[in-house]
């Protein structure tokens with residue numbers, strides 16, 4: 001008798017605890033890596049949305065004014081989310097993305113094409129990669145930052161709500177203006193890091209006459225890697241971080257330089273606007289033609305390094321021959337799908353599974369046909 005009442009009481013308490021956590025679970029919260037028990041409680045509270053159509057390339061793809069009167073910069077309000085990507089942060093602060101920092105993949109692709117002239121395949125590949133591991137596949141929403149801590153009981157929901165700042169699935173180590181996750185804040189602009197000796201501004205002065213150019217990009221990338229090896233016992237520079245780190249080194253040149261400027265070099269004033277203030281320079285015009293990771297191999301070439309990690313504390317960097325590198329691009333795709341996404345979604349059901357399949361297709365659609373990568377279907381087809 002006592003045992004039965006106690007059991008009933010326990011069920012009621014558990015239900016209340018579940019409910020209070022669940023009501024706190026936002027529609028943009030990532031479902032990646034949640035246990036079946038957590039999913040069982042959270043999924044019924046979300047309204048599912050069919051994934052939006054993937055945008056194609058721009059119709060008019062020349063340069064044009066982006067910082068116009070319809071897209072004034074506004075400071076963030078309480079509750080607005082910003083994260084580790086200065087490009088997306090800027091788009092949200094100018095209203096090209098929802099100002100609260102929560103967007104659909106289609107909104108992100110449209111915005112990076114419209115404002116920076118990011119070429120369509122790059123935009124698709126990056127956006128769906130991030131969305132698969134950091135987004136909510138049921139509601140079709142992604143938060144451009146965020147590892148928001150949930151308050152209250154820590155069961156059954158996750159301790160943190162994932163978004164783009166989630167470490168090690170897309171966001172990674174040795175960023176130019178953000179600290180490694182090991183040191184705490186991997187998401188916010190780090191002024192010290194920006195200004196320190198041997199960092200962004202200093203290297204631009206030393207190697208680029210005050211401008212961030214391709215030479216500076218190569219020096220800084222190498223320096224940031226060396227630093228992480230020497231200071232971060234958890235430093236991980238395997239795929240996908242290996243690829244994104246080099247791509248992000250050229251993004252300031254390809255996207256933050258005004259499209260009317262024939263020289264691909266970024267002033268420190270404009271770098272500060274984008275990286276720190278999340279703001280377009282006055283009269284900003286987007287790139288003159290669609291562009292993606294152009295220059296990436298020029299950043300890699302002077303200091304080639306194999307993907308790897310510190311395996312036993314600082315200064316124990318060891319190449320990982322199983323990681324994809326620039327010679328094995330299709331392995332980046334298959335490993336991302338089977339290992340990264342696979343470990344986060346071991347057994348998805350229902351609408352979650354359907355949307356996962358659709359978004360994996362969208363991700364694959366961002367790969368250039370010339371790469372000759374074979375599409376894989378670990379969750380079947382719809």
Ligand code: HEM
Pocket residue numbers: 084085086087088108112116118122123126127130164165170171172173174175176177178244248249251252255256
């Ligand atoms: C297309 C969708 C995009 C997604 C999902 C995305 C996501 C991210 C993420 C997660 C990071 C953090 C990586 C890290 O440092 O650990 C990052 C960094 C970065 N992103 Fe984006 N990004 C996108 C587009 C863009 C665009 C269009 C630009 C430029 C206009 C841009 C510029 C950068 C730069 C420069 C960094 C490096 C920041 C640093 O190292 O300090 N991104 N992005």
